[in-house]
Amino acid sequence: MSKTGLQREQRKFTFLLLAPGLLTIIIFTSIPALTTLSYAFFHWKGFQRGSFAGFENFHRLFSFPFKDQFLMALRHNLLVFVGIFTLQTAAGILIAYSLYRMIKGQRFFRTVTFLPVIFSLVIVGYMWQALLDPFYGPVNNILHSIGLDSLARTWLGSTSTALPTLVFINLWRWVGFPAIIFLSGFNAINQEYLEAARIDGASEGQIFRKVMFPLLAPSMTIVAILTFIGAFEWFDLPYVLGGSSGGPAGATDTLALMFYRLSFGSVDSGANEIGIGSALGVLIFSIVGVGAAFGSKYLRSREVDV
Amino acid sequence: MRKTQRRGRGLVAAILAASAIAVPVMAAIPAHAATELSFWSWRPEDKVFYEAQAADFLAATGIAVKFTPYVATEYNATLATALTAGKGPDVMQIRAYGGMANLSDAGNFLPLTSKLVPALAKIPAGTLAGAQGYTDKHQFGLPYATSVLGVMYNPALLKKAGIKALPTTWDSFLGVLSRVKSAGIMPLGNGTGYAPGLEQLWGAVGPAFYGGTAFYKDVVAGNRTFTDKNFVASLQAVKDLVAYMPAGAEGLDYNTARGLFANEKAAFYIGGNYEISYFRSLNPSLSVGWIPAPSASAGSPRYVTNWADGAFAINAKTTHKTEALKFLNFLASKDFNQAAADQLGWIPTVSGIKVTDPAVIAMQRAIPTLGTPFLSLVGFRYGTPTSSSIMQPGFQKVAAGTKTSADLAKDIQAGVASWYKPLTGKA
Numbered sequence: 001m002s003k004t005g006l007q008r009e010q011r012k013f014t015f016l017l018l019a020p021g022l023l024t025i026i027i028f029t030s031i032p033a034l035t036t037l038s039y040a041f042f043h044w045k046g047f048q049r050g051s052f053a054g055f056e057n058f059h060r061l062f063s064f065p066f067k068d069q070f071l072m073a074l075r076h077n078l079l080v081f082v083g084i085f086t087l088q089t090a091a092g093i094l095i096a097y098s099l100y101r102m103i104k105g106q107r108f109f110r111t112v113t114f115l116p117v118i119f120s121l122v123i124v125g126y127m128w129q130a131l132l133d134p135f136y137g138p139v140n141n142i143l144h145s146i147g148l149d150s151l152a153r154t155w156l157g158s159t160s161t162a163l164p165t166l167v168f169i170n171l172w173r174w175v176g177f178p179a180i181i182f183l184s185g186f187n188a189i190n191q192e193y194l195e196a197a198r199i200d201g202a203s204e205g206q207i208f209r210k211v212m213f214p215l216l217a218p219s220m221t222i223v224a225i226l227t228f229i230g231a232f233e234w235f236d237l238p239y240v241l242g243g244s245s246g247g248p249a250g251a252t253d254t255l256a257l258m259f260y261r262l263s264f265g266s267v268d269s270g271a272n273e274i275g276i277g278s279a280l281g282v283l284i285f286s287i288v289g290v291g292a293a294f295g296s297k298y299l300r301s302r303e304v305d306v
Numbered sequence: 307m308r309k310t311q312r313r314g315r316g317l318v319a320a321i322l323a324a325s326a327i328a329v330p331v332m333a334a335i336p337a338h339a340a341t342e343l344s345f346w347s348w349r350p351e352d353k354v355f356y357e358a359q360a361a362d363f364l365a366a367t368g369i370a371v372k373f374t375p376y377v378a379t380e381y382n383a384t385l386a387t388a389l390t391a392g393k394g395p396d397v398m399q400i401r402a403y404g405g406m407a408n409l410s411d412a413g414n415f416l417p418l419t420s421k422l423v424p425a426l427a428k429i430p431a432g433t434l435a436g437a438q439g440y441t442d443k444h445q446f447g448l449p450y451a452t453s454v455l456g457v458m459y460n461p462a463l464l465k466k467a468g469i470k471a472l473p474t475t476w477d478s479f480l481g482v483l484s485r486v487k488s489a490g491i492m493p494l495g496n497g498t499g500y501a502p503g504l505e506q507l508w509g510a511v512g513p514a515f516y517g518g519t520a521f522y523k524d525v526v527a528g529n530r531t532f533t534d535k536n537f538v539a540s541l542q543a544v545k546d547l548v549a550y551m552p553a554g555a556e557g558l559d560y561n562t563a564r565g566l567f568a569n570e571k572a573a574f575y576i577g578g579n580y581e582i583s584y585f586r587s588l589n590p591s592l593s594v595g596w597i598p599a600p601s602a603s604a605g606s607p608r609y610v611t612n613w614a615d616g617a618f619a620i621n622a623k624t625t626h627k628t629e630a631l632k633f634l635n636f637l638a639s640k641d642f643n644q645a646a647a648d649q650l651g652w653i654p655t656v657s658g659i660k661v662t663d664p665a666v667i668a669m670q671r672a673i674p675t676l677g678t679p680f681l682s683l684v685g686f687r688y689g690t691p692t693s694s695s696i697m698q699p700g701f702q703k704v705a706a707g708t709k710t711s712a713d714l715a716k717d718i719q720a721g722v723a724s725w726y727k728p729l730t731g732k733a
Contacts, residue, residue, distance in 0.1 A: 046408020047390045065691050065721050134554040135562065157499045157557020159706055243379055248499055248556055249702030262690075264383035271408055272386065273690040 033285060039278035046272060057275040061283075066262075066276060073246070073253045076163060080254070081231035083167040084174075089223060091171065092178030093216070097208070099179070100186040110183070114176035121173070125240030128169045132156055156241055159251040166237055166252055173237075178223045185219030186212065221299040225292055232288045235260065255284050341629045342370040344395035348381035351584060355649050363636050369629045371397075382406070389414045389621065396624040397633055400447050402436035402614045404687025410439045415446035416620040422631055423448055425638035429655045436614025440688045447617025448638055451652040454579045454669040455510035455611040455680070459595045463573040467491050472597050474608075476514070476543065479600040483550040486573045493550040495572030497558025498705040501698035504544060507576045508701065509680045511547070511599045512540035513609035518678040526685050528728025532693075532719040533712075539602070541704065541711035547576075548705045556706060568592060579669050580615065582651035596665040598672050610669070610676040613684050614655065689725030696721045 040057050043050035061070060095113055099106050116124065132139050134154040143152045155165045189212055197207045235256035238246055244261050246253025263277030347356065353375055360371035374395070376384050382401065386409055388394040394414065400406045409415065420427035426434065429449060437447030457479075459472070464482075467489035473479035483493040496507055513521075516537045524530040525537075552558060552566060561584075567575035568588040575581065576599070585592050601608045618637050620630045636642055643654035647661050653670050661667050679685065686693035696718050703709035716733075723729040 046412050047386060048408075048412040060724075064724070065696055065717060133562075134557040154499075154554040154557025157554065159556075159702075159708070244383075245501060245699060247501060247699075247702070249501075249706060249708070250699045260383070264386060265408075271404060271687065271690050271692060272382075276690070 036278045036281045036285075039274055040282050042275055044274040047274065049274075053275060057279040061276050061279045069250065069253065069258055070255070070280070072250055073255045073258045076246075076252065077232050077234065077254050079163065080167060080170075080234055081228055083164070084170055084231055085224060085227045087167070087171050088175055088178050088227065089220070091175045092223065093182050093213075095175065095179040096182035096186055099183050110180070113179050116173045117176045119173065121236050122240055124169070124173050125237060128172075129156065129241060132165065157248055159249050162242065162248055162251040166241060169241075170237055178227075181219045181222055182216060185216045189215050217299070217303045221296065221303060224299060225296050228295055229288055229292055232256075232284065232291070255280065255287075259284060340368060341626050342372055343397055343626055343629055343633055345371050345373050345397045345633070346381075346385060346395040347373065347375045347399040348378040349399065350375040350377070351587060352650060355646070359636075359642055359645065362641075363633060367629075367632055367636075369632060371633060385409070392623060394621045394623070396626050396630045397618060397620055397637075400437070400617050400619045402449065402616050403684050404440065404689075404692065405683075407440040407688055410444065410446040411441050414622055416622045416624070416627070416630075417444040417446060418448065418620075418634075419445070423634055423638055425635070425656055428657050433614045433655050436684075437617035437619070447619040448634055449614035449617045449655045450637065450643075451580075451615050451646070451654055452612055452673065453615030454653060454673065455506060455577065455599070456669060456672070457510065457597050457599055458567065458575045458577065458581070458665065459597065460567070460570055460573050461593055461595050463491055463570065464595075467573065472595075473600050475604050476511075476546075476600050476602055480546065480550075483547075483574070487550060492552055492566060492572040493574060494547060495552070495563050495567035495575040496547070496577070497551055497555040497563040498548065498702055499556055499558040500560040500563065501702055502694075503560055503563065503577070504701035504705070505682060505694055505697050506578060507547070508540065508544045508697070509611045509682070510576050510578075511543045513611055513678045513681070514599055514602045514606065515540035515543055516681075518607065518609040522679050522681050522685065525681070526728070528732065531729060531732050532722065533715050533733060538711050538715045541701075541714055544701055545704050545711060556702075564588075578615075579651050579653060579666050582663060582665060583649070586651075594663075594665040596668045598676055608676055609678040610672040611680045612673050612677050613680040686722050686726065689722075691721040691724070693718050693722050 039049075041053055041055075043053045043056070060066060099110055099113070102109065131137050132155040134140060134152075134157060139155070140152040143149065153161050155161050193211055193215070194207055197211050202210065233256050234254045238252040238254055238257055239260070242248070242252040242257075244257055246257045259277055259280045261277075262273050262280060265272030345356070345360075353373060356371075356373040360373055364370050382405065385394065385398060385400075385406075389409060390412075400409075400415070418426060426445065426448065433449050433452065434445060436449045438445055464472075464486070467486040469482055469485060473482045486493040496503065498504055513519075516534065516539070521530060521534070521536065525532065525534075530537075548555065552563075552572070564575065564577075564581055564584050565588060566572040567581075568585040570589065570592065582594060585594060598608045598610045618634055620627070620634060624630050638656055640656065640658055643652070643656045643659045646652040647654055647659050647666070651663055651666050653661060653666060653673075661670055682693040682697060697714070700709060700714040700717060704711055704714055719729065719733065723732060
């Protein structure tokens with residue numbers, strides 16, 4: 001077989017291997033995304049498509065009352081990203097480093113750390129709802145019993161504590177994931193670098209800060225990008241604990257919840273609006289797509305510098 | 307030979323696998339039932355009742371009915387998605403007025419006539435309007451119950467607090483709540499954590515402030531707006547009650563709030579007759595008293611908010627139209643509605659039903675003289691944003707002190723005016 005013929009065969013085989021994945025992406029991602037894009041340019045009456053609307057749905061999305069809801073939800077998504085990224089990264093690195101330095105029982109503690117990640121989110125949500133119940137929950141009961149009454153709160157019911165509480169629950173559930181990624185990052189570090197640093201007289205703290213931490217950049221890129229995407233598509237936990245309205249009083253509302261409400265309507269408050277919902281869907285898609293692409297490019301360039 | 311044996315074993319395995327799936331499915335349908343209708347609802351708490359009724363219906367007709375309830379807050383989305391995908395149930399419970407008018411306008415429900423469902427002919431026009439298309443005015447459902455809002459109280463707790471006369475005006479109501487609180491009893495079970503509950507609370511006490519039906523007609527005609535000072539006062543009334551709610555009211559969900567009244571912790575609960583079945587499920591011996599919401603001031607009128615709360619509809623695409631109509635007529639029958647009145651605390655739309663619960667009797671008697679429409683639900687759920695979608699989170703902000711009643715009124719006006727022509731351009 002000639003070289004060109006071999007290359008052609010290899011290309012065919014590569015395409016064959018890629019085909020199932022590509023087809024899945026086209027059917028379940030590309031087509032729905034393009035359909036949503038088209039929906040955003042039509043008038044809708046419930047689930048019935050009407051006439052061409054041009055940019056009217058986008059205009060309405062940026063008019064009262066949707067504009068306020070959009071800005072509030074966007075702010076919450078940003079806060080969630082900052083909160084989750086900061087806390088989960090810090091806790092993840094700390095746990096990963098502890099596991100990395102652990103001589104005995106690493107496998108056991110690695111499993112324990114990762115365990116909440118595999119729990120059903122609905123179960124996690126309801127479990128925390130019960131724990132944080134302002135009247136019967138053990139968290140407040142413990143605070144009362146040890147004389148810290150002033151710290152007892154309606155954790156999920158107060159507009160000031162609901163979002164931070166959700167971020168904490170998210171941290172509890174997900175911290176095992178970045179921890180495992182960082183642990184694999186630590187394990188991938190060439191021991192010669194560390195030994196060279198030790199011979200040069202560097203302390204363990206200096207080795208961590210000046211050698212190991214910069215070499216974690218590839219792991220950091222993965223965690224940052226996945227956290228960004230997750231934060232801007234955050235739906236499940238706020239939905240389970242605050243409902244589709246992002247209660248209380250919209251304090252846990254996110255762009256994904258707003259999209260759900262607009263597209264499918266909310267009980268006891270009425271009609272759905274697929275056109276505006278689709279316009280919002282397009283915006284979320286753009287924010288996540290553009291943000292992830294630029295973030296990924298920037299973070300990967302830093303990896304090269306290291 | 308070996309190939310044939312393998313093929314044979316494969317065939318046996320396939321038959322066994324198919325049987326494993328088919329047998330349980332078939333076993334779920336009674337042997338003598340030729341058809342099984344699917345029936346969806348947003349009332350999981352009524353499952354036992356509907357299943358008992360389905361058994362009666364099966365015995366009478368040979369048609370099985372599978373009752374499937376969904377979480378109330380997600381029912382609209384679940385039903386809308388299923389109907390749009392062509393996979394909806396044969397018969398379903400549907401929201402009244404604008405709640406599902408979009409689905410009706412999209413032709414998802416079988417248009418009903420009094421020829422198909424004779425009971426429709428005896429239901430008052432105002433009640434029938436609860437299940438009519440917004441644009442085509444087709445009757446798309448059988449309204450099954452009238453809901454009534456008001457103030458429920460626990461006579462024993464009021465006696466314990468030394469309350470001898472029930473309040474008739476707003477000031478006397480606040481006074482009673484204060485005295486109950488001073489007696490160490492929780493005055494009001496309602497909380498602010500469940501936003502739709504706040505709209506219902508306002509629906510009960512608000513009309514006395516904005517002027518009931520007269521204001522409803524004026525605002526629907528566009529002659530008055532939501533920024534009217536009386537309407538603002540109706541929103542403020544909700545804020546006035548926050549002081550008498552349980553500590554941590556902002557985190558109180560619907561069932562916990564109702565549980566406080568049902569378990570005789572709270573002396574009052576402001577809500578609808580549909581709460582009673584839940585109260586009784588928690589505490590069968592609970593004694594419930596009921597009064598219309600107090601008047602705004604001495605001598606001014608009291609109102610009792612009522613509306614057609616939900617309907618039964620048939621999927622336009624059902625393959626069991628005849629059986630579904632039989633079931634709908636069963637749901638319109640006196641036997642079914644009498645059972646619903648007795649067991650669920652309904653005030654049925656079907657005539658000739660005897661209500662037995664003393665609280666529900668009081669509600670039913672108040673409707674002809676004090677009745678007024680639920681303004682936000684009946685009038686302004688036909689466009690986006692609905693008045694309810696602004697009100698519900700808005701009330702939570704008003705309760706928390708982060709928004710004023712006047713600002714909430716402005717938001718409602720601006721939101722509704724964006725799609726409701728008679729109010730467009732008015733502040």
